[in-house]
Amino acid sequence: MLSEIAIIVIRGVAIGALFSIIAMSFNIVHNATRILNFAQGNIFILGGFAAYFLADNAGLPIWLAMLLLASLVIAVLVAAQGWLTLLPLRGNTSEQDSWMISTVSVSVIIAAILMLLYGPFAYSVSGPVPAFRIFGVKTPGAFILAIAAMLGWYLLLSWFLRRTFTGLAISALSQDFDAARAAGLSVRRLQLLAFGISGVIAGSAGFMVAPIISVSPDAGLRYVLNGFIAAVVGGIGNNTGALIGGPLVGVMAMLMAYKVGGAYQDLASLIVLVVILMFWPQGLFGRATARRV
Amino acid sequence: MASQHNSLAEAAGPEVSLPAGKGHFKSDGLQLRLGILLIVLTGIGPSLLGNSYWEHTFQLVNIYIAVAVLQNFLFVDAGQKSFGQGAILGLGAYGLAIASGIHGLPLTVGVLAAVGAAMLGGLLFALPALRVQGFHLGFATLSAAIVFPQLLIQFDDVTRGINGISLYLPALTKPLVLGMSGLTLLVTAVPIAALLLHYGIRNARLGRRMRVAAESAEAARSLGVRPGFMRALAFMIVSAGTGICGALYVPTVGFISPQGFLVELSFTLFFVVVVGGRGQLLGPIIGIWVIYIVPNVLLVQLVEYRLLIYGFLTLAVVIVFPDGLVGTIEVRRRKRFQRGGGEQGFRLAPFTEMLEKIPPRQVPAEAAPILEVRGAVKRFGQVVALDGVDLKVRPGEVHGLIGANGSGKTSLLNVISGFSRMDGGSYSFRGRDVTRLSASSIARMGLGRTFQTPRIFTDLSVWDNIQLGLDARPTPLAPEMAALAERFKEAYGEDNPGLLAHGQRRLLEVIRVVFADPGLVLFDEPAAGLSPAERVEFSRLLRQLSKRLGMAVILVEHDLDLVWDIADRITVLETGSVVASGPPQQLARDPAVQHLFVGGAHA
Structure with a gap:
């Protein structure tokens, strides 16, 4: 019994770590632009595909080199997506219609391309971290990698957003575009940078955890949804909230899978999302950015 | 025309300078008539000509048009983006198919079940809509669109899973007059009704207040409107209408299965509205022509690339012609025939x-x-x-x-x-x-x-x-x-x-x-x-x-x-x-x- 609970918690936290990472990649773009990139899940899956084609069964040095390469390429792609998304907005990024349409269509485009190239199959990938045993149950090494990546990105982002000039400038954007512009920041460049960073976060995470996710063209939607739920639970824009929200959602999903079967996981996500939006629309931990008065 | 416009200004002061030429701020009436004409042509035209392939194709197209018209209303008049309308359509279809197809209940009960099921699904969007809007609801609707086909397979004792449900209604498909069957008349009438509903609500108190709630929550509240209630109401109206479309879908296709209501359908309906022109009455009809009919019927060899094309087309539209096809024309028309402004533009x-x-x-x-x-x-x-x-x-x-x-x-x-x-x-x-x-x-x-x-x-x-x-x-x-x-x-x-x-x-x-x-x-x-x-x-x-x-x-x-x-x-x-x-x-x-x-x- 105890071991079962332990397994649920470990797996839940690890899966939740992925949601948390996606939530953080949402947050940096949202804070810089007010945009939520609906394609973030497919960008994450793109990382998984990169792992399959570049580093399946590879040794650690190759794996690391390919991780770096894949992250950079994905970062450039996402920055380009950001450029396209911001193109019709001209400074007023509160106009939701436009960016919702463009990010959703990019999401559909990525999935359609993957489907045309690789078919509707799930690819299995093996990573460099060996499996280990917890309470006698074999657990893939990527679980540890997922949790490490979540903590690593959290610390790195906290440092970046509070201690570097560029990071502070991005944080300033989350308060007020006009003030930031007036203070001489080049808003558009910072926003593209934020898109790029979100690409690195989601892409590298997808690459690292490829062994434990379903690397298939239709999996992206599920991750973007759960990432969004983690972001909403933690309060959109709030990375500390995401750090807690992700594992919370992950453990809940695992518990659900254990009690009523894995087939209902998406239904559980939907119900959690609807309930959260109805009762705690600002998230359980509130917003990180100051509310406008 | 000009003199009529001037009567007020003249009463107020002597000097008048107003643009000559007649102006029409909106082309809603024209678009409504054109839309009805197009639906009638494609709805009953093939039957009159006796072409059963086109008859069947356009029956389904007309149902999609009705769903897209409702989504268009939701998108602009109520300001809410839904990626889940395919699921609502499916709920309606399954409501009828389960009630009448499996359990043999009368069709009236089946239609009620269709509307009821669709509205129950709509409630899933309407309840959070009381508190949140915009991308929050976008994710909730997307989530529903993903879950729906899974549930159909999970609850296969109710839905027959991937085997699907067949339901033929010979009485409906039998030709009544001039080679037109009851079904043909119905699938022509329903999108017209949807279009009239959109036009009617838009030009009524309810529609105006909904629009204000969508555009400025503050202004809406200052006029006694509760924006959350308006959003929820819009979702419920649209769900009820989409449920009726779902009920019609069953006899039109004759067979339903989870494959018919995948998330791709919801995306397609969404893209139809954007490409046609958000908020334009004629938009969804033109959108269906471009997005659905061209690739599915005329360029069948491209079927595999369908979603890719939709995605690129939509991305291109939002960047190059953000108002969509009909919207771009409407913007030019409005500019050309606009009137008002000037010193006499508005006086107390x-x-x-x-x-x-x-x-x-x-x-x-x-x-x-x-x-x-x-x-x-x-x-x-x-x-x-x-x-x-x-x-x-x-x-x-x-x-x-x-x-x-x-x-x-x-x-x-x-x-x-x-x-x-x-x-x-x-x-x-x-x-x-x-x-x-x-x-x-x-x-x-x-x-x-x-x-x-x-x-x-x-x-x-x-x-x-x-x-x-x-x-x-x-x-x-x-x-x-x-x-x-x-x-x-x-x-x-x-x-x-x-x-x-x-x-x-x-x-x-x-x-x-x-x-x-x-x-x-x-x-x-x-x-x-x-x-x-x-x-x-x-x-x-x-x-x-x-x-x-x-x-x-x-x-x-x-x-x-x-x-x-x-x-x-x-x-x-x-x-x-x-x-x-x-x-x-x-x-x-x-x-x-x-x-x-x-x-x-x-x-």
Whole structure:
């Protein structure tokens, strides 16, 4: 019994770590632009595909080199997506219609391309971290990698957003575009940078955890949804909230899978999302950015 | 045409300069007729020609058109983006198929089951819509679209899983007249009904109020509209209609399975609306032609690339022609035939002149205050914006509220209108404690306001912008006011508010709120940006509002001359506290506020 609970918690936290990472990649773009990139899940899956084609069964040095390469390429792609998304907005990024349409269509485009190239199959990938045993149950090494990546990105982002000039400038954007512009920041460049960073976060995470996710063209939607739920639970824009929200959602999903079967996981996500939006629309931990008065 | 438009301006003043040529602000009527024509042609045309392939194709296309029309309404008129309409359609289809196909219940029960199932699904979107909007709902609807086919497979004892359900209704597909079957007539009638519904709601009070809620929640609340309720209502209306489409889907296709309602369908319907032109009545029909018919029917060899094409097409549209195909044409048409604006674009004079003919309304000197604020406290973090403010306003009184920037004037207005909650103190309006009431409830009790940035809706004509005030009115108009409203309608019915100068927009907002018949109006810097002539017009109107209609007014204004001239009483705020309050003459002698007027005419 105890071991079962332990397994649920470990797996839940690890899966939740992925949601948390996606939530953080949402947050940096949202804070810089007010945009939520609906394609973030497919960008994450793109990382998984990169792992399959570049580093399946590879040794650690190759794996690391390919991780770096894949992250950079994905970062450039996402920055380009950001450029396209911001193109019709001209400074007023509160106009939701436009960016919702463009990010959703990019999401559909990525999935359609993957489907045309690789078919509707799930690819299995093996990573460099060996499996280990917890309470006698074999657990893939990527679980540890997922949790490490979540903590690593959290610390790195906290440092970046509070201690570097560029990071502070991005944080300033989350308060007020006009003030930031007036203070001489080049808003558009910072926003593209934020898109790029979100690409690195989601892409590298997808690459690292490829062994434990379903690397298939239709999996992206599920991750973007759960990432969004983690972001909403933690309060959109709030990375500390995401750090807690992700594992919370992950453990809940695992518990659900254990009690009523894995087939209902998406239904559980939907119900959690609807309930959260109805009762705690600002998230359980509130917003990180100051509310406008 | 021009002379008709000028009648009002002539009554108000001699000089007239208006664009010649007839203008139509909107082409909704034309688009409606064209849309119906297209649906009829494709709906019954193939049957008349006896082409059963095209007949069958267009039956399904017409159902998709109806669903997309409803989604279009949801998208623009209610402002909500849904990625889950395919799932709602599926719920309707499965409702009928399970009730009538599996359990053999009568078709009427089946249709009710279809609508019921679809509305139950819609509730999943409508309930969160009470609290949130925009991308939040986008994710909730997307989530439903993903879950729906999974559930169909999971609950296969109810839905027969991937085996699907067949249901043929020979009575419906048998030719009735001229080779047209009952089904053909139905699938032609339903999209037309959807289009008429969209047109009807859009041009009714409900549609206008929904639109305002979608575009500016603040303006909506100030007019007594609850935005969350409007969003939820829109989702429910659309779900019910989509449920009917789902019921029709079953006999049209003859077989349903989870494969028919994958998330791709929801995306496709969404793309149809965007490519066709968001908010254009004809948009979804053109969108279906481009997105669905061309790749699925004419270029069958491209079927595999369908989603990729849709994605690129939509991305291209949103970047290059953000208004969509029909929308781009409509924007050019509107520009070409626009009218309104100019110096006579909007004037208060006719309204004020009408008011001056009404006998003055005497407010008894001892009348109970219409508004009483007691010890209002408002904090923003460390900053104390209001620090125990008391304020009494009598019916029919013009009450000036002055003070330096940051002294708490706008904070006080926001608290009174219910937009922000007091942290301490209480207030009553019309004798009732309203401290905890929502902004929309307070507005419905007869409190109106304007905003520092006027909330003018550029997709509505100048007259429709005024009509929003009438829509918020609890009682019918008095005959002379109704006659005036009629004149406004004639004069401004086709005018483009985008052409109005800033000052005119302000005055337009003022007339709107006055037509809503409030007992108390809060004007937030109404004279900012007005020309000297407009300023005179405005103060003349303000006086008549209080004298003839008995409206109380709170006037926040930096133009002290204006306040001095028309206010019955003035309250001076300084860093969140009242430093003086009384009639202007008395204030002029008050040493506490003299510095405000130093150097001015009243020192």
